[in-house]
Amino acid sequence: MSSASIPKGTRDFLPQQAAKRNYLFEVLRSVFVKYGYEPIETPAMESLSTLMGKYGEEGDKLIFKILNSGPVIEQIQNSKSEIRISEIVEKALRYDLTVPFARFVVQHQNDITFPFKRYQIQPVWRADKPQKGRYREFYQCDVDVVGSDSLLNEIELIQIIDEVFGLLKIPVTIKINNRKILSGIAEIIEEKEKIVDITVAIDKLSKIGIDGVIKELKEKGISDDAINRLHPILNFSGNSVEKLNMLKHLLSKSETGMKGINELEYIFNIFSSLKLKFSELETDITLARGLNYYTGAIFEVVTKNFPSSICGGGRYDDLTGIFGLKNVSGVGISFGADRIYDVMNEQSLFPEALASSTQVMFTNFGDNEMMYCLPVLIALREKGVKAELYPDCAKMKKQMKYADSKNIPFVVLAGESEINSNSFTLKNMKTGEQSIVSANDLYNYFR
Amino acid sequence: MSSASIPKGTRDFLPQQAAKRNYLFEVLRSVFVKYGYEPIETPAMESLSTLMGKYGEEGDKLIFKILNSGPVIEQIQNSKSEIRISEIVEKALRYDLTVPFARFVVQHQNDITFPFKRYQIQPVWRADKPQKGRYREFYQCDVDVVGSDSLLNEIELIQIIDEVFGLLKIPVTIKINNRKILSGIAEIIEEKEKIVDITVAIDKLSKIGIDGVIKELKEKGISDDAINRLHPILNFSGNSVEKLNMLKHLLSKSETGMKGINELEYIFNIFSSLKLKFSELETDITLARGLNYYTGAIFEVVTKNFPSSICGGGRYDDLTGIFGLKNVSGVGISFGADRIYDVMNEQSLFPEALASSTQVMFTNFGDNEMMYCLPVLIALREKGVKAELYPDCAKMKKQMKYADSKNIPFVVLAGESEINSNSFTLKNMKTGEQSIVSANDLYNYFR
Numbered sequence: 055m056s057s058a059s060i061p062k063g064t065r066d067f068l069p070q071q072a073a074k075r076n077y078l079f080e081v082l083r084s085v086f087v088k089y090g091y092e093p094i095e096t097p098a099m100e101s102l103s104t105l106m107g108k109y110g111e112e113g114d115k116l117i118f119k120i121l122n123s124g125p126v127i128e129q130i131q132n133s134k135s136e137i138r139i140s141e142i143v144e145k146a147l148r149y150d151l152t153v154p155f156a157r158f159v160v161q162h163q164n165d166i167t168f169p170f171k172r173y174q175i176q177p178v179w180r181a182d183k184p185q186k187g188r189y190r191e192f193y194q195c196d197v198d199v200v201g202s203d204s205l206l207n208e209i210e211l212i213q214i215i216d217e218v219f220g221l222l223k224i225p226v227t228i229k230i231n232n233r234k235i236l237s238g239i240a241e242i243i244e245e246k247e248k249i250v251d252i253t254v255a256i257d258k259l260s261k262i263g264i265d266g267v268i269k270e271l272k273e274k275g276i277s278d279d280a281i282n283r284l285h286p287i288l289n290f291s292g293n294s295v296e297k298l299n300m301l302k303h304l305l306s307k308s309e310t311g312m313k314g315i316n317e318l319e320y321i322f323n324i325f326s327s328l329k330l331k332f333s334e335l336e337t338d339i340t341l342a343r344g345l346n347y348y349t350g351a352i353f354e355v356v357t358k359n360f361p362s363s364i365c366g367g368g369r370y371d372d373l374t375g376i377f378g379l380k381n382v383s384g385v386g387i388s389f390g391a392d393r394i395y396d397v398m399n400e401q402s403l404f405p406e407a408l409a410s411s412t413q414v415m416f417t418n419f420g421d422n423e424m425m426y427c428l429p430v431l432i433a434l435r436e437k438g439v440k441a442e443l444y445p446d447c448a449k450m451k452k453q454m455k456y457a458d459s460k461n462i463p464f465v466v467l468a469g470e471s472e473i474n475s476n477s478f479t480l481k482n483m484k485t486g487e488q489s490i491v492s493a494n495d496l497y498n499y500f501r
Numbered sequence: 502m503s504s505a506s507i508p509k510g511t512r513d514f515l516p517q518q519a520a521k522r523n524y525l526f527e528v529l530r531s532v533f534v535k536y537g538y539e540p541i542e543t544p545a546m547e548s549l550s551t552l553m554g555k556y557g558e559e560g561d562k563l564i565f566k567i568l569n570s571g572p573v574i575e576q577i578q579n580s581k582s583e584i585r586i587s588e589i590v591e592k593a594l595r596y597d598l599t600v601p602f603a604r605f606v607v608q609h610q611n612d613i614t615f616p617f618k619r620y621q622i623q624p625v626w627r628a629d630k631p632q633k634g635r636y637r638e639f640y641q642c643d644v645d646v647v648g649s650d651s652l653l654n655e656i657e658l659i660q661i662i663d664e665v666f667g668l669l670k671i672p673v674t675i676k677i678n679n680r681k682i683l684s685g686i687a688e689i690i691e692e693k694e695k696i697v698d699i700t701v702a703i704d705k706l707s708k709i710g711i712d713g714v715i716k717e718l719k720e721k722g723i724s725d726d727a728i729n730r731l732h733p734i735l736n737f738s739g740n741s742v743e744k745l746n747m748l749k750h751l752l753s754k755s756e757t758g759m760k761g762i763n764e765l766e767y768i769f770n771i772f773s774s775l776k777l778k779f780s781e782l783e784t785d786i787t788l789a790r791g792l793n794y795y796t797g798a799i800f801e802v803v804t805k806n807f808p809s810s811i812c813g814g815g816r817y818d819d820l821t822g823i824f825g826l827k828n829v830s831g832v833g834i835s836f837g838a839d840r841i842y843d844v845m846n847e848q849s850l851f852p853e854a855l856a857s858s859t860q861v862m863f864t865n866f867g868d869n870e871m872m873y874c875l876p877v878l879i880a881l882r883e884k885g886v887k888a889e890l891y892p893d894c895a896k897m898k899k900q901m902k903y904a905d906s907k908n909i910p911f912v913v914l915a916g917e918s919e920i921n922s923n924s925f926t927l928k929n930m931k932t933g934e935q936s937i938v939s940a941n942d943l944y945n946y947f948r
Contacts, residue, residue, distance in 0.1 A: 056550050058607035058824040061592045064544035066605055068612060069619065072540040088882050090859045090889030090907075093519040097511035097638050098545060098594075098624065099565075103503050118546075120594075121566045123628045127584050130577045137574050145508045147545075147567075158513055160505035165515060167906040169892055172516065177545065181570045191544050204892035206871065213879075328875060377505040412537045424653065428775060432660070435535050442537030445616055445651035459614040460539075 063182070063190030073408045075193075075395060078222070079175055082195050082389060085217050086173040089210055091197055094172045096154040098179075099145040106146075108153045108376070116181045118147040118190075147179040151196040151388070152347075152373070159200055160377035168201030168382075175391075187396060198386030200374070205317060207385050208351045208369065209324050212335065215355055215365060215387065220332035222394065223403050225358040226365075227334045231341035232318050233348045233368070235301060238311015239287060242304060243280040250346060252276065256288065257342035260361075264288060287339060294322060294337035301339070317350060347373055353387055357397055364393045410461035411440055413500055417453050417467050418444040426473050427466070430493045439500040457483060466496070510629070510637030520855045522640075525669070525842060526622055529642050532664050533620040536657055538644055541619045543601040545626075546592040553593075555600045555823070563628045565594040565637075594626040598643040598835070599794075599820070606647055607824035615648030615829075622838075634843060645833030647821070652764060654832050655798045655816065656771050659782065662802055662812060662834065667779035669841065670850050672805040673812075674781045678788040679765050680795045680815070682748060685758015686734060689751060690727040697793060699723065703735065704789035707808075711735060734786060741769060741784035748786065764797060794820055800834055804844055811840045857908035858887055860947055864900050864914050865891040873920050874913070877940045886947040904930060913943065 060066060067075060083093075105117050119139065126142045148154050151174050159170065175195045182188055197214060199207045212228060219226045236256070240249040251274040255267050262270070267288065271281050290300055298319055305311030318337060325335055333355075343352045343366060350369030357364060367387030374382045398404055414434070416427045427443055434441045442462075444453045457465050467479040478496060481488045491499070507513060514522060530540075552564050566586065573589045595601050598621050606617065622642045629635055644661060646654045659675060666673045683703070687696040698721040702714050709717070714735070718728050737747055745766060752758030765784060772782055780802075790799045790813060797816030804811060814834030821829045845851055861881070863874045874890055881888045889909075891900045904912050914926040914935075925943060928935045938946070 056604070056824055057548075058551075058604050059548065060544055060551075060604075060608070061546050061548055064546055066544070066609065067540075067542040068609060069539035069541055072542050075542070076540060087858055088885070088887050090862070090887065092516035092858060092907075093514075093523060094516055095514040095519050095522070097507055097513070098626070099508050099511055099638065101504075101506065101508055104505075104507075115570065119568045121568045121590060123562065127577060127586065127589070130574060131584070137578070139574065142574070143568060157503070157505050157507075161507070162513065162515060167903055169903070171889075179545070191546065199892065202892040204865075204894075206865075206890065206892045210890075210892075217882075324872075324875075327872075328879065377503055411534055411539060415537070418651075418653075425774075428771075432775065435664075438535070440535050440537065442618075443653065443657075445646065445649040445653045445657075447651075456614055456616070460537075 061190070063184030063188075065189060065191070070409060073411065074399070074404050075391070077404065077408055078391060078395060078398070079193075079195070081221050082175065082218060082391075083173070085214055085221065086197055088217075089171075089214055091171045091173040091199075094155075094158065094174055095176060096148070096151075096158055096174070098147055098177075100148050100154055100157070102140060102143055102146045104157050105149055105153060109149055113149065117149050118179045118181055119143040120145045120147070148176075149180055150178050151176060151194045152198075152386070155196065155198060156373045157377050159382070160374050160379040163379060169199050169207075170201055171197075171199045173197045187393065189392060193391040195389040195391050196386055197389075198384055200382050200384030203371075203383040205320050205351075208317075208321055211353070211367070211385065211387050212321070212325070212330070215353070216330045216333045218389065219355070222398060224364070224394070224397055224401075225333070226355050227336050227358055228330075229336050229338040229341050229354045229356065230318065230321065231338055231352050232314035232350055233352055234310045234314025234317070234350060235305070235339065236314075236342060238301075238305040238308035238314060239284065241308045241311065243283045245276055245280045248274060248276055252284075253342040253346075256340055259288065259340045259342075290339065294335075297337045297339055298322070314350075321351070343368060351385065359401070362393055362397060363390070364397060365389045410463060412442050412460060412462045413440045414464040414466060414496075415453075415457045415460075415462045416441070416443040417450070417465060418447050419467075419469050420447045423468050423470075423473065427468050430478070430496060433493070433497065434500060437497060437501055441500075464500075508637070510631030510635075512636060512638070517856060520858065521846070521851050522838070522842060524851065524855055525838060525845070526640075526642070528668050529622065529665060529836060529838075530620070532661055532668065533644055535664075536618075536661055538618045538620040538646075541602075541605065541621055542623060543595065543598075543605055543621070545594055545624075547595050547601055547604065549587060549590050549593045551604050552596055552600060556596055560596065564596050565626045565628055566590040567592045567594070595623075596627055597625050598623060598641045599645075599833070602643065602645060603820045604824050606829070607821050607826045610826060616646050616654075617648055618644075618646045620644045634840065636839060640838040642836040642838050643833055644835075645831055647829050647831035650818075650830040652767050652798075655764075655768055658800070658814070658832065658834050659768070659772070659777070662800070663777045663780045665836065666802070669845060671811075671841070671844055671848075672780070673802050674783050674805060675777075676783050676785040676788050676801045676803065677765065677768065678785055678799050679761035680797055680799055681757045681761025681764065682752070682786065683761075683789060685748075685752040685755035685761055686731065688755045688758065690730045692723050692727045695721060695723055699731075700789040700793075703787055706735065706787045706789075737786065741782075744784045744786055745769070761797075768798070790815060798832065806848070809840055809844060810837070811844060812836045857910060859889050859907060859909045860887045861911040861913060861943075862900075862904045862907075862909045863888070863890040864897070864912060865894050866916050867894045870915050870917075870920065874915050877913075877925070877943060880940070880944065881947060884944060884948055888947075911947075 106114055122142055130137050177191050177193050179191050215228055240246050240252050255270040259267050301315050341354055347370040348368040349371040352368035354363055355365035369385040371383045431441055431443050465481045472478055477490050480491050553561055569589055577584050624638050624640050626638050687693050687699050702717040706714050748762050788801055794817040795815040796818040799815035801810055802812035816832040818830045878888055878890050910930055912928045919925055924937050927938050
């Protein structure tokens with residue numbers, strides 16, 4: 055007998071959880087579509103060569119690899135020379151939606167219209183050590199536009215973030231920075247070559263603190279002089295305007311740095327006239343985001359009530375280059391569905407109506423009674439009412455328990471006396487109230 | 502450089518295709534919910550032991566296996582004894598939704614309410630040889646109820662089929678048979694032990710013809726006498742009532758067979774009073790369905806215009822038994838989303854409105870013009886209008902081409918003269934008509 059369990063780090067979703075997730079995806083979808091983004095889907099499996107080398111050495115290990123069909127074990131055992139992984143594995147599960155999207159854009163470049171605005175809501179898989187809030191299968195919800203370097207795209211993405219979290223009722227701060235500013239800083243402290251090490255270290259600031267970052271910078275061979283100059287920048291407190299002024303002084307000699315400041319200022323100016331409805335926009339010089347493909351604006355959205363990063367993204371100038379299509383700039387954000395779900399669950403932000411779906415259940419007292427109810431049930435469904443008839447002629451108590459556990463708000467009872475008077479008993483499951491009604495009453499009530 | 506391609510047998514879905522698929526899933530979902538079915542989701546990966554041995558020897562080979570993390574190749578090469586697949590593979594991609602559902606029911610038996618009515622719309626993976634209409638990744642849309650042996654469930658599933666294909670405008674015939682009738686036939690022709698071979702052979706009738714079936718039956722060792730008695734049954738033509746009468750005579754001595762006839766008759770009687778709205782219900786004695794877990798009613802839905810099976814299912818009395826939960830009867834059907842999609846595409850059955858999503862696009866003539874449009878754009882979106890602003894100040898022709906290719910029905914132009922007169926030019930992209938309107942006109946027009 056097989057045991058009833060699932061691989062660690064994966065999850066089943068019971069009806070209530072699935073309904074909540076569907077609600078979340080539906081809200082995201084409705085906002086994406088309102089801004090002109092269109093859906094695409096890519097296969098769960100990509101060629102191994104599409105994924106390998108795109109997420110760093112550590113990432114390569116975390117990619118789930120699918121064994122080739124056929125006698126693979128024999129192939130390895132009979133081989134006289136060393137076997138490489140690519141000889142027994144051709145396909146792997148996608149690790150994120152960004153690399154498959156870049157592959158998609160290049161593959162279908164003649165079938166899509168640029169600027170190409172797409173959204174994609176699909177699961178990804180990572181062989182990470184499972185722990186609280188970290189799963190081996192989880193959903194990403196990505197919105198990207200490629201083929202346009204206009205800052206209007208950044209502005210729209212910020213509006214999308216604002217609208218999504220407004221609808222979901224999660225108060226958030228949208229942190230924004232610009233990779234060009236980080237490059238400018240690296241230039242000014244005379245460590246331009248070490249920009250990757252510097253961003254990777256700064257990215258960990260909130261986790262390991264300023265001392266941890268300095269320790270890591272030292273380990274990476276950044277000079278004490280550079281670190282001393284970097285320290286006050288990372289420590290600088292003030293509002294967004296003060297931060298930008300400080301940076302303007304600091305980076306006046308770095309062309310790249312000044313470009314980053316101008317971009318950031320442009321976005322802030324727009325939002326001084328077009329106020330965000332729900333969230334706050336904040337410059338965060340210490341926001342770095344580890345991924346190396348970012349080249350311009352970078353975003354991170356954190357919840358106000360407790361610090362959790364639930365959305366992030368940025369601009370990348372050459373993501374499709376790895377698949378042979380050069381000079382296509384893009385910008386995008388990714389909503390972390392699982393973290394958002396957890397936040398909403400903890401703060402009871404899901405609408406109550408999701409708990410129930412069926413509006414009315416007919417009880418089942420036998421074949422005659424069933425045949426009496428069936429035409430009314432069918433008519434109700436034709437009017438769009440979600441309705442069900444308990445399938446078995448079970449004990450009343452069992453049928454009521456079923457309606458209760460499914461949170462069905464109304465139950466219709468129809469026994470001999472109802473049939474004789476051509477009526478139905480309608481029971482309100484919340485109040486316990488009962489009333490005798492006609493079929494017509496039922497149609498009117500539930501319409 | 503990585504090449505931009507995907508594994509054979511898998512597909513990307515471009516925006517128009519994805520929108521059509523979402524429409525199809527949405528129709529299915531809306532009907533399932535109306536009948537009281539609730540959504541669940543299971544992980545893409547199941548434990549290898551959950552899947553192996555459930556789909557026959559051939560099925561085992563078609564399961565996509567996920568290589569364990571770590572130095573697996575070294576593990577095989579260093580092993581002195583024979584390595585089994587289960588030593589290097591713990592997880593595999595689900596092959597269908599039925600076995601994971603059975604596993605789910607057993608695992609969560611204390612958290613769900615029986616009768617448990619669930620639907621599930623998720624992809625499955627099979628290492629089949631890819632060919633036209635057959636993919637290695639495809640969606641299944643399953644509706645099942647477990648924990649009730651009432652025939653009302655069969656009746657509701659038939660109603661669901663009728664409603665789904667009515668909404669999708671695909672004329673279909675719903676073929677129905679009963680495994681107990683097939684068992685009865687095997688009993689009467691004195692080949693009770695060979696019931697599996699007989700159903701597997703009969704299942705191929707439409708593909709290989711009566712001669713092919715007889716050949717296969719002979720190969721499986723069914724006696725000539727039995728085959729001679731089976732032949733006229735498979736060849737019998739007549740309407741459902743005539744077929745049932747013929748079977749009643751034939752199977753009068755088989756208790757199982759008569760039970761099957763009674764079940765079938767019960768369902769037919771119900772539908773003589775509750776007419777189906779859109780489809781036809783037909784008894785097909787030659788309908789066998791290869792899967793061995795079926796024990797009662799079996800269904801198959803074929804399109805009327807050209808023969809394609811697009812939905813099927815049946816009753817199973819012990820599916821959860823393999824995971825340790827005995828005596829739970831269930832019945833379910835599975836909609837083949839990819840075949841339905843193909844049928845709808847070929848017959849142009851998708852609503853035209855799906856081709857476009859954005860309702861109106863604002864052109865972009867520069868920063869000033871953009872700032873003039875932005876508040877109106879935002880106000881439109883607040884009213885729920887799907888609207889976008891072309892992100893770059895590109896040539897007029899390029900912007901129009903973009904709107905055209907996205908099938909956007911209206912374009913708003915706003916240049917210097919519009920700004921000076923505080924107006925907008927609204928262009929109907931179908932007729933080419935242009936009119937000068939105010940912001941308020943726009944709100945009213947698109948509301």
